[in-house]
């Protein structure tokens with residue numbers, strides 16, 4: 001589904017990603033771990049198409065085409081979803097209106113009929129119930145005044161509504177209480193299927209008890225320095241990253 | 250032209266004042282005092298701290314000609330119906346160039362404890378709320394006002410319908426000025442909605458100078474929506490003096506879209522505990538326009554909340570000015586005062602000046618203010634695009650959100666909906682959204 005090869009990227013003169021190789025196939029769940037500042041969010045941003053990042057080398061092929069060549073909205077419509085580490089507050093823009101527009105933009109692209117207000121509301125309320133989000137949030141502006149945990153759940157709600165093929169979750173577990181963690185994990189697991197894949201960026205092995213990954217990668221200083229199965233996460237929890245960094249050097 | 254006869258450009262305020270003698274002897278002391286104050290002060294200049302960013306030179310260069318008698322040119326009823334808010338289900342008082350037009354006005358049955366009429370020769374306590382203000386335009390208004398609205402809602406009464414005050418200018422000569430005076434009293438536990446609009450039917454550089462005094466009694470609930478959409482050459486000066494009693498709920502919305510220069514002075518005095526006062530404003534300017542809101546919220550009693558929300562969209566070479574002073578007097582404990590001013594700049598040549606001013610003499614209070622001046626939030630645009638919306642839709646959504654934040658606070662459904670459509674249409678047709 002996604003083949004990242006020798007991807008290098010940075011901001012202005014700062015090199016952040018220094019050659020990432022990562023292959024994600026349909027049906028797989030990958031976890032990316034790594035110290036603060038190693039480039040995890042940068043990778044997510046480059047995959048999402050955020051402005052300001054210069055890709056200086058390598059490529060990212062998504063379902064056979066060059067992902068980096070697409071505008072952010074085209075990526076989203078093609079089924080790429082990034083749950084952001086820091087979701088933006090958008091005062092004045094109603095959550096329901098925004099989400100319905102987004103869902104319909106994606107549906108139209110897929111050749112599906114747009115959801116009318118009624119069927120949208122029915123669908124979204126169902127998902128909100130599963131995620132333990134009050135319907136009140138639909139009336140509020142996007143993320144405005146939401147607590148940290150509410151923002152993260154809202155990201156998962158959007159993901160659930162947009163039904164992406166490739167979802168990248170950037171520290172969606174940070175700032176969540178234990179119950180919320182389980183709810184979010186359930187949300188991700190519900191999405192798992194033969195035709196889609198998830199990349200979960202996290203600092204905590206705990207999340208991986210709920211979302212069991214097929215592969216665990218360690219990102220360090222812009223490179224994946226080690227990959228393994230879920231036992232690698234447990235090892236990291238015990239030993240930290242230093243030993244790996246030394247091994248890699 | 251015919252209208253020249255109606256208002257010969259007078260050389261000075263003192264000469265023009267002779268015409269005011271005919272408007273009732275009882276008001277002469279107020280008028281004379283106003284004239285004296287204005288003769289003393291003259292127009293404000295950029296050296297006045299309160300007018301630092303608002304250059305009145307184009308106004309002061311106009312001939313001084315208050316429209317002291319009707320110009321004899323009134324719009325037809327159909328024309329009025331076609332204006333913004335022309336078809337609201339409301340009682341309507343129509344003023345043409347500052348003169349009441351009974352034929353165009355209609356007042357349905359209001360309860361017996363309610364007065365809705367033109368001011369006429371009402372003297373009441375006129376000047377009692379605006380009197381302490383040294384704004385030269387209040388002095389000018391004292392001297393030259395011709396008419397305006399009189400709304401008195403008795404204790405425990407409710408307006409049977411919202412009252413719409415429609416002020417139109419028809420003047421075609423430069424400098425023709427309508428000086429308008431409104432007096433509003435809402436008795437204890439009374440309830441009412443007032444919709445005030447200012448529109449131009451001509452294109453000349455006319456002047457509107459409106460002073461409104463509002464006394465909101467204990468437990469009263471008043472929503473006042475002011476909509477200013479005058480021609481791009483007009484000058485609009487407004488001064489609102491509201492005194493609020495214990496537990497009053499007061500919302501004042503100022504929508505300033507038109508005029509070359511508009512200035513709204515808002516003076517709130519929170520005189521009893523438990524008040525909630527909201528000042529909510531939207532400006533959209535382009536070309537050479539300037540829109541200025543200058544407010545003082547005076548917390549004179551404890552346990553009151555005041556919120557000011559002002560958003561401006563600035564295009565062309567236009568300028569937005571915001572001055573928000575919050576005064577918390579000694580003893581006004583548990584004050585909760587919030588103020589935000591956001592400016593969205595669409596062109597390199599537009600300017601916003603924003604100045605919060607907190608003066609706090611009590612120790613147990615919560616006061617916050619925030620101001621932003623800038624372009625559209627790139628992070629927000631990216632976020633929307635990352636969810637599948639194209640860049641143009643994302644920008645529109647943000648812009649709509651920016652104005653929607655303000656428009657949504659209007660409680661009167663029909664006004665809110667019409668305004669939302671109007672503002673949006675204006676943005677689509679007159680501003681580049683792509």
Ligand SMILES: Nc1ncnc2c1ncn2[C@@H]1O[C@H](COP(=O)(O)OP(=O)(O)OP(=O)(O)O)[C@@H](O)[C@H]1O
Pocket residue numbers: 011014016034035036037038039040041042043085
């Ligand atoms: N806009 C920017 N300008 C300059 N440097 C940046 C910018 N954004 C990120 N960086 C730098 O790039 C590096 C990688 O940042 P990134 O956010 O990708 O790290 P991360 O692995 O997600 O860290 P964390 O675990 O703390 O979320 C950091 O050193 C960071 O300071």
Ligand SMILES: [Mg+2]
Pocket residue numbers: 040041042085170171
């Ligand atoms: Mg990060």
